[in-house]
Amino acid sequence: MSLPPGFLDELQSRLSLSQVVGRKVMWDNRKSNPAKGDMWAPCPFHQEKTASFHVDDRKGFYYCFGCHAKGDAIGFVRETENVDFIEAVKILAAEAGMAVPERDPQAQAKADRRGQLTEVMEQAAQYFGLHLRSGAGAAARDYLKGRRLSDETLARFGIGFAPDGWQGLWDHLTGKGVSPDLILACGLARESTKGGKPYDVFRNRIMFPIRDARGRCIAFGGRAMDPNDNAKYLNSPETELFDKSRTLYNLGPAREAAGKGGPLIVAEGYMDVIALVAAGFEAAVAPLGTAVTEHQVQLMWRIAEEPVIMLDGDRAGLGAAYRLVELALPLLEAGRSLRFALMPEGQDPDDLLRAEGAGAVQARIDAALPLVRLLWQRETEGRDFDTPERKAALERLCHEKTALIRDPALRGYYERALKELRWQLFNPRRTAPRREPMDGKGRGKGKWAPPETARAATRNSALVSADSAQAIRMREEVILATILSCPEVAEEFEPEIERLRCADPRNAGLRAAILRHAGAGAETLRAQIAVEMGEDSLEKLLSLPHVAIAPPVRHPGDAERATLTLREEFAKLAAGAGIEAELREAVEDITGLADETMTWRLREAAEARNRAIRNQQEDRAEYELSENGARLKREERAEFAALLDRLGMGKPPGG
Known part of the structure; x- marks a missing residue:
């Protein structure tokens, strides 16, 4: 085929x-x-x-x-x-997402035609290059010199000039034996509506060859020399060679430069890219239209995980950046995003380079905003949120935008980031001052000092960590062990599994293995974990005291027990996270004005905490700790004690 x-x-x-x-x-x-x-x-x-x-x-x-x-x-x-x-x-x-074409017996003929078209485009590029160096290109050379483009840069990008004539290129190519239908198919000329000879598309313009990733000329962009021309910039029409929605200017050289560690910069036009490359930012590209397309975003991500979008510093440039945010949200993945380097108002990258040099551009790149911050700027810029209704509208809008993100784990991070930004906007944090202690001479009285930060020993103490991080880790281990004992239930809880924090690297590795291999069955899953994480990884998990007593671990393959356990454990994790969030936000509000809303929220948080405690007490009502620290089910222990009494053997161990 x-x-x-x-x-x-x-x-x-x-x-x-x-x-x-x-x-x-x-x-x-x-x-x-x-x-x-x-x-x-x-x-x-x-x-x-x-x-x-x-x-x-x-x-x-x-x-x-x-x-x-x-x-x-x-x-x-x-x-x-x-x-x-x-x-x-x-x-x-x-x-x-591509359809494989059906068998095409004329594929070789198409390949030959494509080769012929690229040859015609290269001949046109040579024609434009010659005219830039001729007398007809004097004004174009002066313009380019005024833009500080050296002869080396002009040669590097193959910049040329299309003379002001109706059939100059047409006559040149046909005189060399090029078929008229190939010239028309390349988009270099158009048929006359008056029945005359076809005329050149590009006239009196500085010409920028557009090349594919393999360096072949597939189209041209032309800048008008006449300030009264209706189109300042004109691209080739779409042809068999050229699809502007799937092409980036300077793609091949930029891909090579980015591979050597340079940041991928996405500018707005040809001159911006050329100026950036001349200044040392060689991994620079530009879209070939008024807006970046989905295909171009995917093409950028093939080169770099976080391209830097550097559009003009005017309302049009900022509007283009905002539209790109909307386009990119459904495409985002872990490790793939965009950053935005905002230009000074009224300037583009070329202007900034000429005015302040490469250091100013590098500073803008270093300070580039992550996508979530530009999304926040777009939704809040120039708006007041002085009423509950406006605040609620912003919250709803944030939820609508994050819902566009397909990756559930990434969506959760965006939700938390936007929630934090809302709290910073609605409730600026106020740190209560403290009075400095007096020294032996009475100095320090009446002065205020910032609050002390927590010492490392305090942050790492069991008092701080035991009730949160350690409890979360233990529940995660029970969840992972439950799924390993009955992998067929994993599909039902896949979103919850993806959202597990798994700060412990071993637990994170187990979670990743489960997400990859759970559908293959228990034996295959365990074999893959042994290969990826070591033979003893499962034994270490299943030997933990709080894991060993879990009902699904003691009864492997019991889907009903596993499902009930997972529902309960995920619910408790969610309840704990909710309590932490509510208490944290309530504490932030205490430094502000205390009103009925705050006291209501504190009451609700306290009730949520009580419900979680009741759940834990239910656990303690069903289980108790023996002398060796193992959890024993009260009902089973009572039955065992009764049996020992009947046998005259006294109390059970640990009794």
Whole structure:
């Protein structure tokens, strides 16, 4: 089966090799560098414990230094899924949301035509370059010199000039034997509506070649030299070579520069990109239209996990940034986001470079806002929240925006971040001052000092940690052990499992393994955990006293017991989190004006706490601690004691 030209290039540009490989391996976080696409793991093709399997996410290749396996995403799927080439392409296309074209007997003819079109585009680029250096391009050269572009920069970007004539390029190409239909198909000329000879699309314009990731010229952008021209910038029309919604200006060189550690900067236009590159910011790209598209965002993330959006510092630029926030929310994933470097009002990156130099641009990059802060700015800028109704409207709006995020774990973090920002807005924290103590000479009386911060010993003491972090960890361990004893219930509780905090690295590893392999059954799940985390990882968990007495652990495979236990434990975790949040917010309000609303909230928080305590007391009513610290069920202990009495053996152990 022959695939259309460019299909495989687009397929692999839409996918991240680390995501494809990540389904089969456990990354070594100590050795990997996700920001640079440099990932390491134990090889999936041979048994080993060290991370010798390397994935270069930017180049799209993997290599094992142990067994010397190597290839790309298609090769990896072929080897791990044991499928042929076309089947591997279909698997990856389904993941990328692309339809595999049906068998095309004329695929070679299409490939040949695409090659012919790119040859015509290269001839046009040479024609424009020659005219920039000719007498006709004198005004264009003066303009570019005024923009401080050196000859080296002009040559690097292939900048040229389209002379002011109706058929200059047309006559040049046809004179070299280029077929008229190829010139029209490239979008370099248009048919005359008056029945005359086709005319050039670009006239009296500075020309910027637009190249694909492989460096082939696929389109042009032209800046008008005439200030009265209706279109200051004009792009090639969409053709067989060019889809502006899936292309970024300077894509190939920027991808290479970002691979060397440079920040990926997304500017607004050609001149901004060229100025940034000339100033040393070589990983700079620009969209080819008025708005960034979903495909372009995905293309940026193939290069860098957090591109820096650097749009113009005017209302239009800020509006474009706000629209990009709305577009990006449903696309966000853990580790993939956007940051926004806001320009001074009325300036673009080129203006800032000329006025203040590269240091000013670097400062803007360093101070770039995360997406959540720009979302907050968009929803609060220029608005008052002086009434309960306005505050409630903002809260509802925040919930509507976070609901767009598909990743449940990431959505939870956004909800908490926006909630914290609302409290900072509605209830600015006031720290109660304290009076400085007097020394032996009476000094210090009447002065106020800031409150002392908690000492490290206090923060780490059992009094602080036992009732919160330790209790949460113990409940998490019961939850994980319950699922390991009955994996078939995991699907029902998948959202809750994803939201587990798992501050303990071992618990976090178990949670990740459960989410990956729970559907494969108990034996497979345990085998995978043994491979990924060590043979004794399960034994350590199941031997914990509070885990060993859990009913699902004592009765493995009992789905009903497991479901009831998970519902109860997740409910208690949620209740505990709710109590902490309510008490924390109430304490913040105490420093402000105490009113009936605050006392009502304190009363509600206290009642929630009492309900949680009652649940814990119910646990203690059913279980009690023996001398060795193990929890014993009261009913079973009473039956055992009665049996001993009948046998004349006295009290049971621990009685």
